[in-house]
Amino acid sequence: MIVWLLLLAGLGSTPKSHTVEIRGMEFHPAVLTVAVGDTIVWINRDIVPHTATGMRRKWDSGQLQQGDSGRYVPSRVGRVPYTCTLHPTMKGMLIVRKE
Amino acid sequence: MLPIAVTLALTVALQAQTPAPAAAPDLSDPEVAHVAWTANSIDIDMAKFAQTRAHKAAVKQFAQTMITDHTAVNEQAAALAKKLGVTPADNAVSQSLQNDAKQARASLEPLHGAAFERAYIDREVAYHQAVLDAIDKVLVPTTENAELRKLLTDVRPAIATHLEHAKQLRSQLGAPSRTSK
Numbered sequence: 001m002i003v004w005l006l007l008l009a010g011l012g013s014t015p016k017s018h019t020v021e022i023r024g025m026e027f028h029p030a031v032l033t034v035a036v037g038d039t040i041v042w043i044n045r046d047i048v049p050h051t052a053t054g055m056r057r058k059w060d061s062g063q064l065q066q067g068d069s070g071r072y073v074p075s076r077v078g079r080v081p082y083t084c085t086l087h088p089t090m091k092g093m094l095i096v097r098k099e
Numbered sequence: 100m101l102p103i104a105v106t107l108a109l110t111v112a113l114q115a116q117t118p119a120p121a122a123a124p125d126l127s128d129p130e131v132a133h134v135a136w137t138a139n140s141i142d143i144d145m146a147k148f149a150q151t152r153a154h155k156a157a158v159k160q161f162a163q164t165m166i167t168d169h170t171a172v173n174e175q176a177a178a179l180a181k182k183l184g185v186t187p188a189d190n191a192v193s194q195s196l197q198n199d200a201k202q203a204r205a206s207l208e209p210l211h212g213a214a215f216e217r218a219y220i221d222r223e224v225a226y227h228q229a230v231l232d233a234i235d236k237v238l239v240p241t242t243e244n245a246e247l248r249k250l251l252t253d254v255r256p257a258i259a260t261h262l263e264h265a266k267q268l269r270s271q272l273g274a275p276s277r278t279s280k
Contacts, residue, residue: 024256025256025257025259025260026256046253046256046257047171047172047175047253047254047257048167048168048171048172048257049167049168049171066171086160086164086167086168087164087260087264088267089260089263089264089267090260
């Protein structure tokens with residue numbers, strides 16, 4: 001039984017959580033590699049509100065006030081650029097891998 | 100002409116406080132707080148005006164961001180002033196900023212459509228550059244309270260981002276007008 005559970009865990013499909021801090025008008029880290037099904041959490045540390053928003057607004061955290069967080073779970077492999085709609089000069093990138 | 104006027108007005112106001120060119124004006128912390136509050140309020144008022152005149156979605160969104168961000172900064176500044184027991188004190192730099200804002204508003208008043216959008220964004224580029232310079236050369240060096248100084252340095256990246264945003268918009272709006280720098 002234990003061996004069976006270890007084997008299941010070893011298949012490596014357990015989703016992880018990643019944190020992106022928004023501070024000083026930048027995403028930290030600006031480029032993040034994740035797996036399909038992982039959760040990315042953005043936390044706004046700035047005084048001013050921000051968003052984390054995919055291109056063509058396919059996904060959008062909505063406005064995050066200071067201390068707020070928003071999340072996104074990518075379902076497809078690929079490069080996922082995103083921005084803050086309030087501050088379009090802010091850029092971030094998710095690199096989504098199969099696992 | 101407008102952006103130059105903005106920059107000059109602020110520079111002159113700041114230099115008028117300065118006994119020697121290399122020294123920062125000697126503002127008290129309550130005066131620094133007032134200058135910061137005034138600078139934010141001016142940009143909020145200008146953005147509200149811009150929202151009634153601008154047509155392009157990108158310019159209206161920029162104006163909305165100015166309202167949102169500068170309001171958030173003023174709320175933080177007010178909370179800090181209350182915590183520190185500081186009452187913002189009016190001063191020559193604040194008054195100069197307000198006089199300059201009146202002139203800028205008068206210059207924008209007759210403009211509409213694309214001409215207005217261009218002049219507004221030109222003004223925002225110059226204004227945010229002038230505010231950045233003021234933070235670096237005047238406000239931070241003269242501020243004694245560490246928390247107030249930290250608020251100023253925390254706000255700096257937002258001002259720099261606004262400046263880049265405004266420059267990006269300016270390039271999207273087309274060729275510079277003949278009267279702008």
